[in-house]
Amino acid sequence: MSENGRRWAGPAAVAVALLGVYVAGTSAVLFRPEGSDVAFWWPAAGISVALVALVPRRHVLPVVLGIFAVSLAANLSGGQTADLSLAYSIANAAEALVAGMLLKGPDGRLVTLGHLSDFVRLVVAAVVGALVVGVLGALAAYALDDGSLPTTLRNIFTSHMAATMVIVPVAMTWRQRTSEAPRLEFAIQVLWLAAVTCALFIPVHSYPLSFALLPILVWAGLRLSPRAVTIELLVTCLVAILLTGQGRGPFGDTGPAGAISLELAAPLVQGFILAGALVVLPLTMAVTQRRLALEVLTERERLFRRNFTESMTGMLLLSLRGDRLEIVDANETALQLLDDGRTRVVGRYLDRVLSGPSTLRSVVREMVGGDLDGWRGQVSVPHRPTSHVKIAISPLTRGADATFSAQLLDVSAEYAALARTAAAERLTSATLDTTHCIILVCDMDGTVVRANRATSTLTGFHEDEVLGRPVWESIIPPHRVPIVRSMFSSPDGSAIPGSREADVQTAAGDVLRIVWNTDLVRDEDGTPRYAVMTGIDVTTERTTAGLMNTLFQAGMSTAIIGMDGRGRITLFNSGAQALLGWTTEQVRGRQFTDLLDPTEMAERTADAHGSGWSALTSTIGEERESQVDDWTWLTAGGSRRTVSMTLSGGGSEFGPQAGYLVVGRDVTEQRHSQMMLMAALEKERTASERLRQLDAAKNEFVSTVSHELRTPVTSIVGYTELLADGSPVEPDPQQVPLLDTIARNGHRLISLCNDLLTLAGLDSDGPAWNRAPIDVRDLVTQAEDSLRPMVRDRHLKLSFVVPEQPVVVVGDAIQLERVLLNLLSNALKFTPDGGLVTTSLEVRDGEAWLLVVDTGIGIPHEEQEGLFQKFFRASTAQDLAIQGTGLGLSIVAGILAVHGGRIGVESAPGEGTTFTVRLPLQDG
Numbered sequence: 001m002s003e004n005g006r007r008w009a010g011p012a013a014v015a016v017a018l019l020g021v022y023v024a025g026t027s028a029v030l031f032r033p034e035g036s037d038v039a040f041w042w043p044a045a046g047i048s049v050a051l052v053a054l055v056p057r058r059h060v061l062p063v064v065l066g067i068f069a070v071s072l073a074a075n076l077s078g079g080q081t082a083d084l085s086l087a088y089s090i091a092n093a094a095e096a097l098v099a100g101m102l103l104k105g106p107d108g109r110l111v112t113l114g115h116l117s118d119f120v121r122l123v124v125a126a127v128v129g130a131l132v133v134g135v136l137g138a139l140a141a142y143a144l145d146d147g148s149l150p151t152t153l154r155n156i157f158t159s160h161m162a163a164t165m166v167i168v169p170v171a172m173t174w175r176q177r178t179s180e181a182p183r184l185e186f187a188i189q190v191l192w193l194a195a196v197t198c199a200l201f202i203p204v205h206s207y208p209l210s211f212a213l214l215p216i217l218v219w220a221g222l223r224l225s226p227r228a229v230t231i232e233l234l235v236t237c238l239v240a241i242l243l244t245g246q247g248r249g250p251f252g253d254t255g256p257a258g259a260i261s262l263e264l265a266a267p268l269v270q271g272f273i274l275a276g277a278l279v280v281l282p283l284t285m286a287v288t289q290r291r292l293a294l295e296v297l298t299e300r301e302r303l304f305r306r307n308f309t310e311s312m313t314g315m316l317l318l319s320l321r322g323d324r325l326e327i328v329d330a331n332e333t334a335l336q337l338l339d340d341g342r343t344r345v346v347g348r349y350l351d352r353v354l355s356g357p358s359t360l361r362s363v364v365r366e367m368v369g370g371d372l373d374g375w376r377g378q379v380s381v382p383h384r385p386t387s388h389v390k391i392a393i394s395p396l397t398r399g400a401d402a403t404f405s406a407q408l409l410d411v412s413a414e415y416a417a418l419a420r421t422a423a424a425e426r427l428t429s430a431t432l433d434t435t436h437c438i439i440l441v442c443d444m445d446g447t448v449v450r451a452n453r454a455t456s457t458l459t460g461f462h463e464d465e466v467l468g469r470p471v472w473e474s475i476i477p478p479h480r481v482p483i484v485r486s487m488f489s490s491p492d493g494s495a496i497p498g499s500r501e502a503d504v505q506t507a508a509g510d511v512l513r514i515v516w517n518t519d520l521v522r523d524e525d526g527t528p529r530y531a532v533m534t535g536i537d538v539t540t541e542r543t544t545a546g547l548m549n550t551l552f553q554a555g556m557s558t559a560i561i562g563m564d565g566r567g568r569i570t571l572f573n574s575g576a577q578a579l580l581g582w583t584t585e586q587v588r589g590r591q592f593t594d595l596l597d598p599t600e601m602a603e604r605t606a607d608a609h610g611s612g613w614s615a616l617t618s619t620i621g622e623e624r625e626s627q628v629d630d631w632t633w634l635t636a637g638g639s640r641r642t643v644s645m646t647l648s649g650g651g652s653e654f655g656p657q658a659g660y661l662v663v664g665r666d667v668t669e670q671r672h673s674q675m676m677l678m679a680a681l682e683k684e685r686t687a688s689e690r691l692r693q694l695d696a697a698k699n700e701f702v703s704t705v706s707h708e709l710r711t712p713v714t715s716i717v718g719y720t721e722l723l724a725d726g727s728p729v730e731p732d733p734q735q736v737p738l739l740d741t742i743a744r745n746g747h748r749l750i751s752l753c754n755d756l757l758t759l760a761g762l763d764s765d766g767p768a769w770n771r772a773p774i775d776v777r778d779l780v781t782q783a784e785d786s787l788r789p790m791v792r793d794r795h796l797k798l799s800f801v802v803p804e805q806p807v808v809v810v811g812d813a814i815q816l817e818r819v820l821l822n823l824l825s826n827a828l829k830f831t832p833d834g835g836l837v838t839t840s841l842e843v844r845d846g847e848a849w850l851l852v853v854d855t856g857i858g859i860p861h862e863e864q865e866g867l868f869q870k871f872f873r874a875s876t877a878q879d880l881a882i883q884g885t886g887l888g889l890s891i892v893a894g895i896l897a898v899h900g901g902r903i904g905v906e907s908a909p910g911e912g913t914t915f916t917v918r919l920p921l922q923d924g
Helices: 011-030 043-054 057-077 082-102 116-143 149-172 183-201 210-223 226-245 262-310 332-338 360-368 412-434 453-459 478-487 539-553 574-580 598-604 613-617 668-684 687-699 701-725 736-763 776-791 813-829 861-866 875-879 888-898
Strands: 314-321 324-330 375-381 384-397 403-410 438-443 448-451 499-505 511-522 528-537 559-563 569-572 629-634 640-649 660-666 772-775 797-801 808-811 836-844 847-854 902-907 913-920
Touching: 011 043, 011 057, 043 057, 043 082, 043 116, 043 149, 057 082, 082 116, 082 149, 116 149, 116 262, 149 226, 149 262, 183 210, 183 226, 210 226, 210 262, 226 262, 314 332, 324 332, 324 360, 324 403, 332 403, 360 384, 384 412, 412 453, 438 453, 511 539, 559 574, 574 629, 574 640, 574 660, 613 640, 640 668, 701 736, 772 776, 772 813, 776 797, 776 813, 776 836, 776 847, 808 813, 808 913, 813 836, 813 847, 813 888, 813 913, 888 902
Parallel strands: 797 836
Antiparallel strands: 314 324, 314 403, 375 384, 384 403, 438 448, 438 528, 499 511, 511 528, 559 569, 559 660, 629 640, 640 660, 772 808, 836 847, 847 913, 902 913
8 A cells, every 4th residue: 555545556557647648748749729829728737736736745846847858858759849848848747746745644644635625735736736747847937049938828727727637637636526416317417518518619709608518517516426527517618628729619710810819718718717617626626515515414413323223321302491300301221211101201300200408499490501411320210219310411502592401310220229239248246246166357468457356255356456457467476476377478369377276375375276177269260359267266275185185194903995997096094004004105006996805806807897997886776985895904014904995986967077086994803803702602593493593583684674674764865864864963074975985885775675675566466556557758848857957067958859749658757767767767867978868758559669769888788688687787887887777777677567568678888778668658
């Protein structure tokens, strides 16, 4: 692209233009009127000026030199003398340079006839260029005695100016559209112009009828585009020049008896050309500018109307009626906002459809008087009391018939969102302030921007002493300040640990032990903005742990040994050290079973699944504690000691197994004395007495379990609970664990007795149960209510699905509920955290199907056949040391058998278990 923005065709285009200059110049010289020293018209001037104006600035000088050479050749070819041809060529080149540079705009482009200023530039360039060539040519001709100075100046000036005014506009408007008028009108205008031109310039006459062309050219200026007008003007001028040169037309009567002298004919025809150009060109430009202005105005009006109609903002057009504004138009958005469903919005006063300040009328008066350019405010819609609408009123016209525009923006949703945000902020603040742990929100520089009330309560620092300051300047002890500073040194927060345990210093100088958890708040780009630090005070727990450790290590006769889940010793108190002769360092990490007599261990766990530690832990019952029993322990010196031992599982009832604790008491001498006494008694007993006692023991076994054992144990448990509650007297803190142990063992014995009695009743000829219609859905609902609290501290999902219609069976509600609770308890016990337990009830084939499905550890297929036998425990449960007596499923099977039902199981290790209970529905 060239500097003027048009496509630059290179030297070929310049060569063609210069050829045109040569042809035009030669033709003008050859066809000048006989007896005239100067051509009637010099079209080469217009071509030369247009060429200089079109080429880039860097090519102007070579082009001017080319114009000089071509003009010299044209004059010589036309028969001019060499010296006069040289002078005219210099003058032509100078004209092209001066006029062409005047027609370039500030950006180096040829100006287009888009504004009247461009036409003025054209006239100035034509006049200046014609003066330059006229003065230079006239002086040269005068100096060479080749003509009159005034005559030559007049002829050169008019011919060159006319050529520039007619030819250059064609180049200036070439890229514009040809015609705006209909094709038929354009054709009629062209034909009419051709006919009138021929009628005026072909005959030889002296009638002053040349003005007849002007109305037709004016017609073109009014209806055609600038490009079409300039082309018509150029063609008309060419015809007029050629025919006048041949002695035709109103200016061609130059013969001996003619009315016009030869010297006057050229100026007259040039003046005619200039007159046409000066009349038609500015008219064309004015009409074109008016048409473009109308198009812009129409487009703006269309755009305004479209924006008005389709705007998402409510738009109103208002008219002044006294000191009130009447709505004359409204877009769809405004109608939806203001329409109350009863009265049309258009035609109503603005203060009737909007509730706002009482100063609205005074605001209108100020805008009408010009004292106020516009007004913004907030109003509401009367039929929507909670609405919030922002309004902006601007005057469009002033005076008595003033008009205004109003823009309405419904911000009710934003206000509601702000209200919800404020409520959420208040809820968040209340939540933070009622949370009994330290919560600090810091930016990535460590500056505290939010602190909850518990922070002040626990640390003693006032909120003002913490907010706006680095966290290490308040609650962080001096020895930890460098560590905390380094945590906030990384912009991406990578140095901030997710969890840690550290000390915090209170305002009083005390030290708290805090467990911190930190989360980073990131923006949508993933850049961390804040660090939310939550701290839980574990000072009491750590102190208690220290006291417990001190207690375990204190001198006492009871041996207390702690183990991890694999049976490795982690705690060995002083009583155990005194009993066995081992130090803590010697036994830490060793298996507890190494302290037991291996022969006795093998004999007592021969019937258990697994061996070693797993077999030992299988003796732990549902209460997570084994029965008190005597075991033989090996001392460091190799001797054997009889120890009354109990093995307990650590952790909560439904939580994971945290470890194990063995409590043992040396009863070697006591058991030795008992054995000696029993041996003496045995010698004194007779065979008949032994048989009688054995028979009595057999007959009274069940009775003893049901009455003599359960009743005392229940009493023991009751009094133990009374002692633990402090009803008679507040127990000593050291006695509380012992009372808890007694209570646990008592409950375990009671549970075992109940299971045994239940099995005994099931084995009898029909237990005495209450039978009545039961909606099984109620049993599921009761079971759900019972089990929901049990999984509150576990990460287990419970699901209960029951039909909408009743599912009625006949049976004992208590026993059937026991069936469901036993199955669900097993499912919860054998399903690790993260699992799912689903209970569903449905009717199939005239039976009630109750399915308990879990995602737990599963049961090997080969063991499922004996699953409902007494005291049977699956190997998967024993391997994981899960407590149980092996009586629950046998009780379930017995209860269902009495009710005419049955139970089935589908399971595989690691894939969960499905128990299906089927009970006959009530008849009818």
